[in-house]
Amino acid sequence: MKSLRRAFLGLLMLGGAAAPAVAGWSEARTKHFIIYSEQRPDDLKAYAERLERFDAIVRFMRKMDDPALTDGGKVTIYVLPNVAAVQRLYGQVGSGVLGFYIPRASGSVAFFASKGTDSERDPTRITPEHVFQHEYMHHLMLSDWKSGISPWLVEGMAEFFGTTEIDRTGAAKIGAPPQTRAYGVRQDIGFNVEQLLSSKPASNAEERESVYGKGWVLTHMMAFDKSRTGQLDKYLRGLERGEKPVEAAKAAFGDLKVLDKDLDKYAVGKFRGMTVSPGPQPAVTIRPLSPGDSAVMNLRIRSERGVDEKGALDIANDARRAAASVAPSPFVYGVLAESEYDAKNYAAAIAATDKALAIDPANVQAMTYKARAMMAQAKADKSKADWAEIRRLLIRANRADTENAEPLWLYYQTFGKAGETPPKSAVDGLIYALALAPQDRALRLDTVRQLLVSDRPEEAGALFGVMVNDPHLPIAQQTVLTSVLAKIKSGDSKGALAMMDEERAKAEKKAAAKG
Template sequence: MLFRRVILAAALSLSTAAQALAAWHEARTKHFIIYSEQRPEDLKTYAEKLERFDAAVRKVRGYGDPALTDGARLTIFDLPSVAAVQRLLPARANAAGFYIPRASGAVAFVSSRDDKSGRLLGPSHLLQHEYTHHLMLTDPDSPLAAWLVEGTAEFFGTAVVEADGSVKIGYPPQGRAQTILRDVGFGAGDLLAGTRPRSDLDRSSLYGKGWLLTHYLAFNPARRGQLDRYVQGLARGVPARQAAEASFGDLKQLDREIDRYATKKFPALQVPAGAGPTVEIRTLGAGEAAIMPVRIRVDRGLRPQDMASVSEQARGVAERYPTDPAVQAVLAEVELDARRTGPAIAAADRALASNPKHIGAMIIKGRALLEEARAKGGTANWGEVRRWLIQANRADTENAEPLFLFYQSFLAARQKPTADAVKGLYYAHVLMPHDVNLRFHVVRQHLTDGELPDALRAFAPIIANPHLEVEKRPMLLQAMQKMQGGDAPGALAAILIDYQTRRGRTDD
């Protein structure tokens, strides 16, 4: 079921007003690794609230809760202010925080101490919104419609954690009032039929009207089960309008119903508090703390114009802490980003000499060996590359990146992936379904093997992503149409053309 009914109650604002200190701390929970300069007691409270939010979403959505290793936990960098977050973004970006899904581990950048109530998307709202996306993609039956993807994220994004640990869900997103209360932008029929946005108002509707429709369907007993039937139709490849009309009936009537619903007091769900989550806090060592500014920029993704200054900073810290594995692993990644594979391998080896089980250093060395092999072409020792990636996989079998890199090594060598490589790719996708590049490879492999239903299931969330701007990538829409028409070779050709255009090359 898409929603499960739970008990109703009152609310408390989710915020942490901790004062920043110089010392960096790490909070480790079942689902999160948080780095922050908050006081340990405030960081513990912040981490507990995130865990309670996670538990509430899982309960309402009916998600499982498997054990996770570090590669699958969400890493959060809690910065001193929104201004510090925005310095990591392009010049004209104005977000209060952001989230990056990737096979190497999803990361988020926020500021829990600058959560101003007047923002369209404050840091708490934004993190909960994005984390809902993070959880939704772990569901094989993830919503396949843009309005539902964003409407569901808005539905949970405004949740508040009460003093007793319970979580209240269903608050309206205040910054979306224009599209919720006024009859502007998309209506229910446009959303359900999969109409692509043509204006900023249309795009805003995916969030505001998407929240309204999601909320209405969650609380209206007369329409119970219709949303499930709609999503099931989309999963079978039924065109959106046809699936909508078969599930909801008269879409104009539904539109009138949600317009009336927008003028009433919204009900809410309350998830009772469960057992208190376990939070482990530690103070980072001197080397880890010194390299943290570099690590934040590396995990954000280094821009070419920043490479020289960040490299100099990383080498300076590494000279002071030559045996610190955390420092040397960050230096290895900086060197690899700068395309200096030899120094990257050397730094990774120094990290592994101090800590032979440092999975981050093992993976960076594997990436560097793969890049060296790409450069050597026909003279590359692919066996050595793969042996190292297998070793990294054995060190952490639940880490997606070594599995994905192992599969990619066959494409880079222009060799057919082995059965084990394909199996590893699919398991990497199970572990880290948020990575779009990994998902594209999964779709491509399914199409290569003529597995259309599996390809369509993996591809639908890509098309449903409203941020992808598929209008600028017409081959993706053509690929979707080919899949729905049963043409696996035609869909594969369209996927490859899009991939080659994006990569600016014609290999792998």
């Protein structure tokens, strides 16, 4: 298990809808991203290079590992023409949303605009680039973070790196203040320092704002105030040892009343920054999509965003028409399979995956969607369940991409759905799936639950702590998760399991009611 000192960075983002394509789409591939865009090739290349440079800067600054990724571990980014298109896709036009990310075991996806409006280029306003950088920090944090840390540091670090400015040479300026937090910081609203460091859940908008604003100031002060050099590392070591947040803070930072006063002074001073020299030129491969693949791209974007029942039926109808009128390809059949699955047309989804596999027998997306559709059929009619075939299919998918989390997770799920106890190989696969895709909350919950069943409460508690300290959680949900974690830490694994199962049943009932 890696040290918390190296493990406090991550991502979260969002998803959206786009206008009909005017030009053909292109795909850019880099070490960490798969990017789809209608930008000119030179603009797309520059965009992809900038994303890679940001990733490299964060990894360099945080001394993070940089393992090779297969497609399942990369973030897929859909670049939309403008902010209005992002907001239409998100479902809240005029909301101020500039981009969003959806973490998934099948591969996290993000939706961002290629450029903002004139007002969004105002230095006092947040930009699509800053949103991406903030959210990608969360993604990286979860990739290298194995147990929970305080919400102030989660958001403070994301804000700290979120304002990074990268020039045309690739050099980066780090440490600029997030201007949108200025009012909250200068007015000293929300939590005081002790409340902030206690990891107390925010109960209103002002307290939530202080997690971001004061979290940023405290993070910046620990990075640049020489009198406090080493204190953040000491604080994190205390959390690693299991010290309570305030105890760890007092041991590392000293008198918290003095820290509060120092923070107030620091907040109205001149903020220092630093410049990081450009690293090696990022490798970017660009290819134009075929006319047929471009024709279904907007349908894929809508499906990836997530759809309701009516939207699923509309997309499936459009996908059928498109698939019948364009050149066949695994990409086209993949869009069709996903849309038919979302519309609960499972036989049609299987037929589409079979067509994709006839062209590309190693297509992981086709194999996993076929398995999903067969599992859904088995749920509807248990007499027709062929769990052996479903598992063979998922084993094939795993062999085609051993670093893809989804086949491993689905393979584990087949045993529960069949009413069987998962074997050790399936449990080991589940745990490895979470290591590959730690951003997926449902996968994390399944893993925690299995660890409790397997009488491994210490591991379960460490993984669950990540969720409990998530600053984005609604207060009611955070309260429930805190109670579950308390039971885990007290040794009451059965009680924790009962609470988790009760909450899952409520969520499933709520989802079923929505259709």
